[in-house]
Amino acid sequence: MRACCHKKTAFTLIELLVVTGIVCILAALLLPALSRAKAAARSTTCKNHLRQLGLALKMYCDDNQSKFPYYQSLPDSAPHNQLNTSFWWAKLLPYHPLKWTDPAYHCPGYKGPISVAYPNFGSYAYNAKGASVVMWTNYVFKNPALLGLGGKVNPGYLARVNSETQIKAPSQMFSIGESRWKSKGEYSSPCDLLECGHIYVNRGAFAFDPARHGKNYNQLFCDGHVSQMSPWFLFNVTNTASMWNYDHQPHPEFWPHF
Secondary structure (H helix, E strand, O other), rough: OHHHHHHOOOOHHHHHHHHHHHHHHHHHHHHHHHHHHHHHHHHHHHHHHHEEEHHHHHHHHHHHHOOOOOOEEOOOOOOOOOOOOOOOOHHHHHOOOOOOOOOHHOOOOOOOOOOOOOEEOOEEEEOOOOOOOOOOOHHHHHHHOOOEEEEOOOOOOOOOEEEHOOOOHHOOOOOEEEOOOOOOOOOOEOOOOOOOOOOOOOOOOEEEOOOOOOOOOOEEOOOEEEEEEEEHHHHHHHHHHHOOOOOOOOHHHHHOOO
């Protein structure tokens, strides 16, 4: 009886395999939920970034006769320790605590390059020219009325901006959104100019990169609110053309011809 009481017990191989299998099943069930939670957290942070940009954009307009910043204009006299102060994001520096070159400025799910040498790469982009995908120079000759928020102060480009009072539907017009991946010519990464037009999944011309936080893009509207949108809807000009333009009209004469 004494020998029987002191006998050691252990798991059998089958028991170990069963326990291991249960752990693997539980992990497989939990990992997708953890991934979704992580993506949701990134999306929330990204939305907060866009809301801060929206507040900065509003304060800029308040100080500049209700006019939006140019996409590109003359550099500031005070450089703010930036390499380039001629672009829209540099004009928001007095109202926004972070610089474009700071990774904390951008979406936490963005893994692309950040640069301030044209073309400027980063996770956010400005609705400068509206629902038009033609070249800037052609755009000047074909459409003297700028559809987006602000043009470029360069010879041969459209040098004007729109004001808050000109926006027909502020709650339905994009101002700043998540940048779009392009691999055409000099645009080898997401740049700071928001592009309208059709999309492809192979990162060719007018491609997109939705893997930052799930399947949707966060968009800031002119009234300051932020919404999620599917890229397949957002970048389909048939669906959203009027949401790119200050007069809330689709202007199909400037759509891409595929």
